[in-house]
Amino acid sequence: MDLQLDGKRALVTGGSKGIGKAVARSLAAEGCDVAIAARTRSELEATAAELAAATGRRIVAVVMDTGSDESVRQGVAEASAALGGIDILVNSAAQPMGQAAPPKLADITDELFFNDVNVKVMGYLRCAREVAPQMAERGWGRIVNISGLGARTVGSAVGSARNVAVAAMTKNLADELGPQGINVTVVHPGLTRTEATPGVVAARAAAAGTDEATVEAQLARTNSIRKLVDADEVAWVVTFLASPRAISINGDAVACGGGQPGVIHY
Numbered sequence: 091m092d093l094q095l096d097g098k099r100a101l102v103t104g105g106s107k108g109i110g111k112a113v114a115r116s117l118a119a120e121g122c123d124v125a126i127a128a129r130t131r132s133e134l135e136a137t138a139a140e141l142a143a144a145t146g147r148r149i150v151a152v153v154m155d156t157g158s159d160e161s162v163r164q165g166v167a168e169a170s171a172a173l174g175g176i177d178i179l180v181n182s183a184a185q186p187m188g189q190a191a192p193p194k195l196a197d198i199t200d201e202l203f204f205n206d207v208n209v210k211v212m213g214y215l216r217c218a219r220e221v222a223p224q225m226a227e228r229g230w231g232r233i234v235n236i237s238g239l240g241a242r243t244v245g246s247a248v249g250s251a252r253n254v255a256v257a258a259m260t261k262n263l264a265d266e267l268g269p270q271g272i273n274v275t276v277v278h279p280g281l282t283r284t285e286a287t288p289g290v291v292a293a294r295a296a297a298a299g300t301d302e303a304t305v306e307a308q309l310a311r312t313n314s315i316r317k318l319v320d321a322d323e324v325a326w327v328v329t330f331l332a333s334p335r336a337i338s339i340n341g342d343a344v345a346c347g348g349g350q351p352g353v354i355h356y
Contacts, residue, residue, distance in 0.1 A: 130153075179218065
């Protein structure tokens with residue numbers, strides 16, 4: 091299927107690594123020019139060079155902190171100028187989770203909670219606020235918000251709060267922006283294999299006094315397909331949602347966690 095993305099221009103936050111990097115790669119492979127945004131210039135530039143070489147598309151590195159209103163305004167302006175506009179926004183920048191045990195109630199400070207929500211929830215809103223006017227002017231756009239299955243499961247009070255908030259924000263934006271030709275959707279990855287996974291597996295194996303293969307098997311049993319979902323496999327779903335082919339999907343959540351055993355969502 092031709093996703094009709096050739097020549098589209100995308101901004102991917104959190105694009106230097108993990109799911110964001112995989113999304114940027116997938117969009118570029120489908121013909122998009124892509125601006126990747128994150129806080130660390132050296133990582134951004136290395137990723138941009140890697141993706142440009144792999145896809146043959148223009149990949150622009152933009153230093154941006156989604157926790158800062160001014161940084162987002164400057165970053166979006168820089169990305170828009172470099173690409174000639176932004177048709178697609180993929181919000182993926184967030185404080186990392188899943189690499190350590192989540193904090194218990196007694197350890198959740200105001201600073202921890204609000205910093206997390208500021209970067210992810212308010213950060214997503216900041217980016218959407220900056221790109222929406224130009225999308226509306228052209229009558230077409232796509233915003234895909236990367237949230238997480240913590241919106242549907244317990245285990246991390248902060249993680250659940252931020253992910254539920256992203257889902258609620260998505261629906262509100264979809265209803266507001268849909269009549270202007272802008273579809274807004276949310277993707278819920280579960281446990282996903284990224285470049286950080288080997289270190290996490292090794293640490294868990296060492297802590298449990300077992301081998302890494304055993305830990306991998308334990309992690310795989312958390313979903314219905316019995317394998318860790320790879321970041322590229324999440325990116326393929328995001329790429330479809332970012333395309334004109336996804337016109338019928340707006341305001342909805344799509345899970346990409348390999349299936350949660352024993353749970354029905356409708």
